[in-house]
Amino acid sequence: MNTIVKQIEECLTTEENVIYYFRIQNYHRGLREYQLFSSAFQQLIHLLVNSQQLLDGYDVDFDYVLTMLQGIIQAQESRDYILTADLLELQVKPFLLGIQEWLLGQFNVCPEDEIWEDNLNNLTQKDKTLADQIIKKQLTGMHCEVEPTSSGLFTLKVMDGMGERYMHSNVNPVEEADMFAREYYSTDYSRYIIFGLGLGYHIDALLNLDDGIEIEIIEPDMEIIKTALASRRMNWLMGNMRVRLVYDPDFTKLARSLEEDSRLIIHYPSLLHIQDERMRLALEKYFIRDSGKRNMAIAFENNFRENVINCSNYVDELEPMFKGKNAVIVAAGPSLDKNVRLLKGKPDNTIIVAVGTVFHKLMGLGITPDCVVFLDAQCNMTQQIKGLENELVPIVCASTAYKGIAMNYKGPKYLICQKGYDRAEQYAMEHQVRTYETGGSVSTIALDMCLQLGCREIAYIGLDLAFTGNRTHANDTACVKDAPDEDVLSVESTDGKMVSSSRLFMIYREWIERRVQQVDAEGRVYDATEGGAKKKGLITKSLHELFDKWNNGNVDD
Structure with missing residues (x-):
């Protein structure tokens, strides 16, 4: 019985290889595997013919086997490898599994001693x-x-x-x-x-x-x-x-x-x-x-090819706009609704850096950001600029961000190359420009961008990294929806209580916590988010307090 079981194993393994290689048009390898399958299957039929007593109770229809084999041989000889693969999957595989399952149900199969x-x-x-x-x-x-x-x-x-x-x-x-x-x-x-x-x-x-x-x-x-x-x-x-x-x-x-x-x-x-x-x-x-x-490997490559063509500028050119200024990075977390309108009264020495998700929301409130950052490689990103294509706000597109952003936006477009992606690093080296750390999120690459371009102090708003109010994003943003029911973790919130978060949010939070410990960021990054997860290393201060501080020349009270 063990001999038949092992022979069926061999048939199933070689059969799957034939199907796979035929379907990817690797016919040289597929035909080699077909020869192995054919030999293994013939040995199995010989075993079945000589094991009628063992198979008592299971009717092996050898006429059907013969018909099945004739169909496969005819398809193979006609070089119809599509049909050959189909016949192996639709006829041979069920035949083999039927015998195997019956044998395993009748006999106790254990590993050899x-x-x-x-x-x-x-x-x-x-x-x-x-x-x-x-x-x-x-x-x-x-x-x-x-x-x-x-x-x-x-x-x-x-x-x-x-x-x-x-x-x-x-x-x-x-x-x-x-x-x-x-x-x-x-x-x-x-x-x-x-x-x-x-x-x-x-x-x-x-x-x-x-x-x-x-x-x-x-x-x-x-x-x-x-x-x-x-x-x-x-x-x-x-x-x-x-x-x-x-x-x-x-x-x-x-x-x-x-x-x-x-x-x-x-x-x-x-x-x-x-x-x-x-x-x-x-x-x-x-x-x-x-x-x-x-x-996203294929999408990254596709997007990269288009973005290096359609982004005529590089983000390093924005350094004069950032250097020595304070920056508010506007993320799209649920708490953004609590303090976003304060941006209308921002100090003169302050720039607004928005993530693409909040572009519509800010413009709808009459708040024009100084630049908008895009990172996601998926095609639904075009919703974030729909109706805003003719604005003059500079946008910063990661080299692998969805290509439709740079293709459709008519205003100034700046490429940003991220560390860890070989094509982007090669491009940056050839063009002698900086590379930037992404951290996996548009909110994280925005932080590295602000630091490398010389911002004086940086504050986040809307960076909940949690499902505040059981929501994923702020109202009137491109991604607002209810929090998921699965993959939810409890983390400490800014008020010392517990709030629901996710593993992805945790990855982003830990990246930010590591980034702010570096020399160029120490003591310069604030969390003005009105809720959400607590971020170690960020200085908690309300946006109103920060604006008072920045209006007084960055001097603490």
Whole structure:
């Protein structure tokens, strides 16, 4: 029975590869995989024909199998690779899964007994220190279970204080791992650090894409390591000196990895299993930032190409407008409604720097900002300038901001290149201009811009970084809506109470808190927001008090 289960596993794996490569028009690789599938499928049919007694109770329709094969062969010989992939997905895959699920329901499938011993012996030859750690470590409680999936492969279920969750697909972990590897692999990197071992499918898949890369796997849970070694043959680990497994129970290695230049990949189910809340939050923040970069990579490139053409000026040219002046950065948080009208009485030595979300609101109140900053790469950004295209207010567009802003706005447009984006850094170096830190938000890049361009003192208003009044933004802004019900955290507010926030807001807040500790910002950044989250390092003062101070030549009372 185990032989049939394993053969079906092989058929399912090679079949998925054929479908994938045919559909991306990599026919050379697809045909190679098709040959592997064809051989594996023929072996399976031979096993089924000779195992009628074992399959008693399950009707294998061999006439249907023959018809199915004839259709696939005809499509393949006609070089109709679209139809070939469709037939494999619509006919062969259900056929294989049907037999596999029946077998798994009839028989108890467990990992082979010798797997643990073989893996441990091989690991001892490769990394005796780790092998000794594994042997000596006594487990205090079992929280891992290996379960067969519908494809016959094993998945891993973990149980902890936050409940139960699976580390891999319950249908086909290899197929899932292939998708994972293709998403994260890049020819730009030769070394990867992967947090989370699971049963190793995702690492095996990454090595299948490029067996020349170096991989360091960080796993803090010894029971997961032991379960993996007892469940799957780890040939990809044992036989490859470029792959190293690190047991890291106190997260020392992981903390260092967050600062390294290698490609750090987070296996998200493993992240959720971390019991150390501080480290889990740190990894979640990294995961959010990394996901954002991957999701927007194509949009960034597209926007960059257009923005360097359509922005005829660079933000450094605005330095005379900023230097020696005080600045109010107007963000779009819910509390903005409480003090935004005070901007009408701003001192003469004060400039207004608005985020794009509040452009309409300010203009509607008769308050003309000195410049407006745009960062977001998504196409709905054009709503922020709709009806204002012919204004003469200078706008500052991040190099990857949505291209439609600079394409449609008729007033003066200034490009700003952000640190951390290779294309922008290259452009800045070639044109001998500054780069600016984004912090991930338009409110954060506005702060770095004000500091680098020489503002004397800077105040935020509308920077709630919280769902004040259960809202996301101020009234009459481009993004106002009710606060979400999920992913909500409680943080300390400016009045000492607690207020709802989010992980994204927390990332922005912590970036600002770090930025204001730098020499060029120390003691010069104020929070005049009427509510929201407390920001360490920012001096809390009302906008009215600040205007009195600035009217008196920046002299404190």
